[in-house]
Each structure stands twice: as C-alpha cells, then as structure tokens.
Amino acid sequence: MEITLMDETNQVSQVQLDEIEKILTFAGEQLDLEIETEMSVTFMDNARIQEINRDYREKDMPTDVISFALEELGEDEMPIIFDEEFETMPRNIGDIMISIERAEEQAKEYGHSYERELGFLAIHGFLHLNGYDHMTPEDEKEMFDLQRKILEAYGLER
DSSP states (O other), X not given: OEEEEEESSSOSOHHHHHHHHHHHHHHHHHTTOOTTOEEEEEEEOHHHHHHHHHHHHSOOSOOSEEEEETXXXXXXOOOXXXXXXXXXXXXXXXXXXXXXXXXXXXXXXXXXXXHHHHHHHHHHHHHHHTTOOOSSHXXXXXXXXXXXXXXXXXXXXX
C-alpha cells in the first residue's frame, strides 16, 4: 500500500510513523487490498481534530480518530464513473486523522502504551475507510472482532 503519513505536531517519532505504516500495510494484506491502494494518515492535536469534527461532523469536541472514506457516498452524491483509460489509476480509500493528545490520554486510561493506542486508532480508522462501521450491534461486533483479530495477528495486543 502507498501510505502518506503527515505529522502536524512534529511530536510523532520516525519509529512510531514506521510502525503505523507497517501495521496498516499488514491490515491491507489481511483485507486483500491491492498493493497500489493509497491512503493517508495525519497526526494532529486536539484543537485541530476538534475543528474538523465540528466542521464535518457537527460535533464541537475533540475526538480520537476521524476517517474520511473516499469511496463512501454522502447524501445526494452521485458515483463517479471513470472511462477505461482511468481504470489503471491506483485506488485511494481515503484519509485518517488521529489526535495524538487523545491517544496519549486513552493509553493512560486503558493502561497500555501510547504506541499500542496509535496502532489501535490507525486500524480503527482504516476499517472505517474500508466500509466497516459500528452503528448497529451487528456491525459493531463484526468491526470490533476484525479489529481485534488484526491487532492480535500483528502482535499489538493490550
């Protein structure tokens, strides 16, 4: 997978960035995504993620992770159908935003490492980009079971 990682805070180490790239690549393999699949992950602070949460989700509070799935149609949106010449373009599944401040807070709250929380949030956002959700009990069970299986298979357990 082609993963673009951006750290707006300049507080995420290169080792942590590399680990996020590895776990997302692993998750992509678990879902049998094409190797050319593209996505991005941006690390930010609470103030910035609160702004995005307010502007796009109408929730004026910081959150831990937000995903924008490019293949998901919004209300009143029409699908884009490309000509055959564009069929060779790589698939871009979307963007994930992670608040490193919330990740630090939650790592302490749940009693595990900051790195584990970053990995968990990255996988959670990644699954949203791939059509998984937790709006109903059935969907939640499916998504959270898959999330747990990927984290355990990768070796990033609580």
